[in-house]
Amino acid sequence: xxxxxxxxxxxxxxxxxxxxxxxxxxxxxxxxxxxxxxxxxxxxxxxxxxxxxxxxxxxxxxxxxxxxxxxxxxxxxxxxxxxxxxxxxxxxxxxxxxxxxxxxxxxxxxxxxxxxxxxxxxxxxxxxxxxxxxxxxxxxxxxxxxxxx
Numbered sequence: 001x002x003x004x005x006x007x008x009x010x011x012x013x014x015x016x017x018x019x020x021x022x023x024x025x026x027x028x029x030x031x032x033x034x035x036x037x038x039x040x041x042x043x044x045x046x047x048x049x050x051x052x053x054x055x056x057x058x059x060x061x062x063x064x065x066x067x068x069x070x071x072x073x074x075x076x077x078x079x080x081x082x083x084x085x086x087x088x089x090x091x092x093x094x095x096x097x098x099x100x101x102x103x104x105x106x107x108x109x110x111x112x113x114x115x116x117x118x119x120x121x122x123x124x125x126x127x128x129x130x131x132x133x134x135x136x137x138x139x140x141x142x143x144x145x146x147x148x149x
Contacts, residue, residue, distance in 0.1 A: 023060060023074045024147040031145035034080050037110060037137055045085055045105035048136060049128075050078035050143050051115040059117060061126045064091040064098070070148050073115055077146040095125040103130065112136020 040046035049063055051073040060072040063079065066089055070079050073092075085107040091100040092115055103111060114131050117124045131139070 023072050023077060025077070026145040026147050034145060035140060039108055040082055040110060042108050043085075044082045045107055046110035047081045047083050047088075047103075047105070047113065048078055048110065048140060049073075049081075049090070049113045049115060050136070050140055051117070052076055052139050052143055053116045059124050061115065061117070061124075062093040063115060063128075065089075067091070071146055072149075073146070076143045078140055078143045079146055079148050081148065090128055092126040092128050094127070099125070099127045101128050101130070112140070114139065 034048075047065070049070065051061070053075065060074055062072050063070045065081060065083070070081065073079075083105050085105050088103045088105055089100050090103055090113060091098045101113075103113070105111060110133065112131050112133060112135070114129050114136070115126055116129070117126055
């Protein structure tokens with residue numbers, strides 16, 4: 001009996017970590033246009049936030065910009081925002097509290113932030129990291145544009 005409970009618990013954990021979550025998506029045309037990675041307007045910066053991690057595919061995680069919700073991520077999705085130059089706080093929902101990073105945006109430049117899921121005690125946690133332009137652009141080719149909220 002105990003072995004069956006352990007087997008069921010392991011199967012449940014695996015389903016949670018590898019299932020699929022879905023979020024509202026933008027049009028393929030909007031997605032294709034943003035994947036040209038054109039420079040943002042001279043008085044703004046471009047921000048791409050994406051998630052492409054294998055772990056936690058069944059989880060949705062909220063991302064925020066300066067305390068305001070951008071949306072919920074799922075595996076292989078991204079958001080794009082035009083932001084004002086200056087200091088911004090990017091946050092992501094994690095297991096016990098939000099993880100927050102600072103981003104100093106410069107006008108006319110695009111920024112690429114990767115959200116990754118990590119194993120947690122009860123549910124998966126998440127973290128954000130700024131990645132180099134070439135890395136971000138390569139990862140985004142495998143992602144699709146989600147609708148910002």
